[in-house]
Amino acid sequence: MLTTLAAGALLVLPAAGKMDDVKIKATKLADGIHMLTGKGGNIGVLTGPDGTFMVDNQFAPLTARIMVAVKNIGGDTPRFLINTNYHFDHTGGNENLGNAGVTIVSHDNVRKKLAKGTTIVAFNRVMPPAPKAAVPVITFTREMTFHLNGETVHAIHSPNAHTDGDTIIHFEKANVIHAGDLFFNGFYPFIDTGAGGTVQGVIAAVDTMLALADDNTKIIPGHGPLADKKALMAYRTMLETAQVRLSKLKREGKSASEAVAAKPLSDLETEWGGGFLPTDKWISIVYDGV
Numbered sequence: 001m002l003t004t005l006a007a008g009a010l011l012v013l014p015a016a017g018k019m020d021d022v023k024i025k026a027t028k029l030a031d032g033i034h035m036l037t038g039k040g041g042n043i044g045v046l047t048g049p050d051g052t053f054m055v056d057n058q059f060a061p062l063t064a065r066i067m068v069a070v071k072n073i074g075g076d077t078p079r080f081l082i083n084t085n086y087h088f089d090h091t092g093g094n095e096n097l098g099n100a101g102v103t104i105v106s107h108d109n110v111r112k113k114l115a116k117g118t119t120i121v122a123f124n125r126v127m128p129p130a131p132k133a134a135v136p137v138i139t140f141t142r143e144m145t146f147h148l149n150g151e152t153v154h155a156i157h158s159p160n161a162h163t164d165g166d167t168i169i170h171f172e173k174a175n176v177i178h179a180g181d182l183f184f185n186g187f188y189p190f191i192d193t194g195a196g197g198t199v200q201g202v203i204a205a206v207d208t209m210l211a212l213a214d215d216n217t218k219i220i221p222g223h224g225p226l227a228d229k230k231a232l233m234a235y236r237t238m239l240e241t242a243q244v245r246l247s248k249l250k251r252e253g254k255s256a257s258e259a260v261a262a263k264p265l266s267d268l269e270t271e272w273g274g275g276f277l278p279t280d281k282w283i284s285i286v287y288d289g290v
Contacts, residue, residue, distance in 0.1 A: 019061045024069040027226060029218045030174035032149055034073050038062055040089030041222050044169060044178040045070055048149025051079030054102075055169050055178045055220075057093035066093065078102045080146065082155060083136065084167045084180025084222070086113040086195070087120070088127065091134065098133030105144075106136035107157050109165030113195070121194030122285045158182060158205035162189065162222075164196030166205065170212055177209055178220040185224030185231055187275025188282040193289035199243045200290075206236045223275075238272055241265075246283065246290040256287040 024038040026045075036043035040058035043066065047053075052075035057066065070076070083091050083106040091114065098104055106114075114136070117129040146153040154170040162181040169178035181189065182205040191197040210232060213219065219227040245264040254262065260280045273279045 019059065022062060022065070024062065024065045026069050026073050028073075029176050029220075029226070030171070032074075032151070033171055033174050033176050035220045035226060036066060036069055038066065040092065041084070041087070041181065042178075042220050042224075044171075044176075044220050045073065045075060046149055046151055046153065046171065047073060047075035048151075050148035052076055053146060053148060053153060054078040054081045054097075056084055056090040056180070057081060057097060058089060059092035060096055063093040063096040079148070080105055082106060082167065082169065083110050084169065084178065085163050085165055086110045086118070086127075087163075087181065087192070090180070090222075091130075094134035094136075095131050098135075103138060104134075104136040105138045105140075105155070107165040107167050108139045108141055109163070109196075110167075111136045111139045113165065118195070120192060122190070122192065156208065158208055159201065160196045160198050161191075161201035161205040162197050163192045168205065168209060168212075175214070175216055176218045176220070177212060179205075179209060179222060179232075181222035182206065182209070183219065183221040183224075183227070183232060183235060184275065185219075185221035185227045185235070186272070187224065188272050188277045188279070189222075190277060191286045191289050193286065198289040199239060199246070199286055203236060203239050203243060206232060206239065210236070238268060241268065242286075243290060246287060250287070250290055256284050259287055260284055 022039045024036055027035045032048045034045045038058055041056045044055035077100050081097055081102045081104050114130040117127055119126050143156045152172040156168040158166045158168055166182055213229040217229055221227050249259045260283050265279050269279045
């Protein structure tokens, strides 16, 4: 299987050499549940006698390394793979895994974007229609539940948040949440307003996760280190602060460029502006979704 996947990775993305130094690290969160980090969106994995369940899969050139890491934690070729959103750093390995016989699951809107192709407007990045093997074969509208390995896994759609197709994954018994890109731990999140994303929608999604969490919950963010409820609450406070301030500027009729010039979030820059989106760039991206 791994030989096939490695070959597939090279075929899907010829620039695989740029990821030669990426290492996949596994962190145990509970019995049979791990977080995998490498390059791209963080991965969640549930292993056990009923088969492996995977959340997201980063980039195609990393598939073989990801599968080695899965094997090392007791898993095998996933029985199910669920995409938390359509972005390429979460779905890049779909084709490789689909060709290996993995059943791919997503929200309806993720499938539509992968099947038809789309453009990530904020970065003017065109995503052509995905190959058939990369397109989810099972979709849902609001929520669905998986029962395997003694775990109850809830997939919950959170509308118009990071995109229009985001999914929260709740491993109920283990008390673990995979937030996908609804949570960037420690820095400003990319909100894909061109795909229906809004700041208020992300806040609502965070509220959904906070209602599921307690002080012992382990939260896998889409990007950033493993988190807990306290970190998620701090993230919500930042988002609400931004929402209030940017909404005020919008009511005053300010354009996005005028909002950036007003420096309404300058006091948040030190704590939240250290990711790939500095404060000014973040405001210019999310302003239409306020």
